């Protein structure tokens with residue numbers, strides 16, 4: 085479960101990224117985070133894996149108050165949370181395999197386990213045959229699927245995505261969203277920030293709408 089209680093994030097320049105945010109996303113649920121550019125979507129997502137801290141209020145993940153968590157506990161928290169960033173940060177001159185394997189190697193997995201998990205993650209995004217391709221040889225849509233495989237390779241219980249369909253055309257965007265939906269179907273808690281209204285309309289998923297750092301609406305799914 086992800087819970088925000090009276091969360092505000094004020095930047096050093098005085099700018100509020102978020103103001104008094106309250107919501108709960110129960111385990112295994114999926115929601116979209118919507119709002120204009122600058123509404124606070126990225127600010128909110130970054131608080132969940134403790135990449136940033138609130139100025140006031142509490143963020144609870146699985147009942148744990150992140151304010152009370154020591155820095156030494158962050159790696160364990162982050163292994164449970166896969167993040168798909170808008171700018172994918174892939175190593176473009178390296179192989180698909182190396183990029184997806186990276187989080188596992190950082191965590192000290194044995195080579196056999198790394199291979200098995202990388203295969204499983206690439207299979208989930210339909211790229212099992214492309215382990216030996218270099219990132220720069222892939223299309224934008226394929227690169228984004230590698231990005232998702234890397235976020236999934238630790239088998240996280242929570243998946244966050246920040247504008248995951250950025251520059252992709254509508255068909256590829258739908259393909260990416262269909263994959264998020266599949267992860268949700270097997271019990272992963274999924275929170276996706278997007279301002280692609282046309283795409284979001286196609287999915288019966290609740291929306292948390294942000295406007296200038298505040299929640300302006302919490303809309304339940306249409307169906």
Ligand SMILES: Nc1ncnc2c1ncn2[C@@H]1O[C@H](COP(=O)(O)OP(=O)(O)OP(=O)(O)O)[C@@H](O)[C@H]1O
Pocket residue numbers: 095096097099100101102119120121122123124125126127128
């Ligand atoms: N490091 C920072 N320092 C100062 N202000 C910041 C910083 N990061 C974000 N902001 C401000 O906080 C507000 C929320 O920004 P945020 O990036 O969370 O919005 P967003 O909804 O993700 O936008 P986008 O869709 O354009 O990525 C904006 O007004 C932004 O200018």
